[in-house]
Amino acid sequence: MNNNNNFFQNVVSEMKKVSWPTGQEVVRYTTTVVLTVVFFLAFFYVLDIGITALIDLM
Template structure:
């Protein structure tokens, strides 16, 4: 039981050291992730269309 208590104390201690992002940083990072996902979606969609067109030619 003391191991669990010690573990929880260590978790609380470490969580106090965490540097959480601000709201503005969270919004900025979310926008970056969405833009990156959309870019790769379009890239792989175009790649898929190209490969499909090549296969249809054969």
């Protein structure tokens, strides 16, 4: 039982050291990730359409 208490005390101690992002940073990072995903989605979609068109020409 003492081992469990020591573990949870260490967890609490380490969590106090964590640097949590602010709400504004979370929104900025989330927006960056979503825009990056949308960009690559569009890029690979256009690439796929182009390759399909080239294959259809053969």
